[in-house]
Amino acid sequence: MEATVSAKMKTVDMAYIAMFAVMIAVCSWISIPATVPFTMQTFGVFLAVGVLGGKRGTLSVLIYLLLGMVGLPVFAGFSGGLGCILGSTGGYIVGFLFSALVMWAMERLLGKKRWVLALSMVLGLIVCYAFGTAWFMQVYARTTGAIGLLTALGWCVFPYILPDMVKIVLALVICRRLAAAIKVR
Numbered sequence: 001m002e003a004t005v006s007a008k009m010k011t012v013d014m015a016y017i018a019m020f021a022v023m024i025a026v027c028s029w030i031s032i033p034a035t036v037p038f039t040m041q042t043f044g045v046f047l048a049v050g051v052l053g054g055k056r057g058t059l060s061v062l063i064y065l066l067l068g069m070v071g072l073p074v075f076a077g078f079s080g081g082l083g084c085i086l087g088s089t090g091g092y093i094v095g096f097l098f099s100a101l102v103m104w105a106m107e108r109l110l111g112k113k114r115w116v117l118a119l120s121m122v123l124g125l126i127v128c129y130a131f132g133t134a135w136f137m138q139v140y141a142r143t144t145g146a147i148g149l150l151t152a153l154g155w156c157v158f159p160y161i162l163p164d165m166v167k168i169v170l171a172l173v174i175c176r177r178l179a180a181a182i183k184v185r
Contacts (some may be wrong), residue, residue: 016182019068020048021062024096025074035155036078036089036136042128043167045096046103046121050175051182053112054104061100065093069175088143091135092156098131099124117175121168129157 027044031037044064049057064074065085073080075093086088099121106120133152140147 016052017056017059017063020052020057021063022042023157024048024060024064025067025072027073028074028076029078031076033077034159036092036132036160037065038160038163039076039143040167041093041096042099042125043171045099046124046168046171047174047178048098049103049107049124050117050121050171051179054100054107058097058100058104061097065097068093085141088136088139089132090139092132094135095128095131099128114172114176118168118172119172125164125168129160133157160185 024041024044027040030040032039045061046055048060051057052060068074068080069082069085071081075084076089085093102124103117103120106116106123110116133156135151136156137147137149137152140152
């Protein structure tokens with residue numbers, strides 16, 4: 001009996017992980033083109049980890065990245081492939097995994113309180129910005145020429161701060177309700 005319940009929970013976990021990986025992909029398709037496209041991907045990452053918890057949410061993000069790396073069109077603009085990851089905005093895409101890992105680490109250290117989730121989303125976003133901007137500067141320097149940090153931040157971070165804060169608030173509002181509705185454990 002216990003083995004059956006355990007197998008059922010693993011199946012349910014896999015279904016939720018896959019469902020949230022797809023949700024992140026759908027969020028990436030909601031896109032406004034720019035130097036770094038305005039998308040809802042960060043919202044999808046925050047929601048996946050916030051609803052599923054650190055481990056399962058991070059697995060959703062990892063699966064999303066792997067699907068994109070093998071060429072499925074799950075990234076912004078219905079793009080996919082290793083070229084997207086190796087391009088100038090690829091660091092932000094890889095940064096989603098680091099955001100999820102930060103959120104998971106904070107959950108493990110401080111628990112699942114609402115303020116912990118909010119703080120972990122903000123810190124995860126900062127990590128994503130830092131990794132993505134460093135990556136952008138390296139790729140841009142190789143392909144176009146050196147770029148200053150303030151210029152890179154002006155192109156790739158500053159315009160996104162307010163929309164990303166709105167995404168965090170929206171994710172916080174939805175996380176608890178969605179987790180309760182689907183009874184994630």
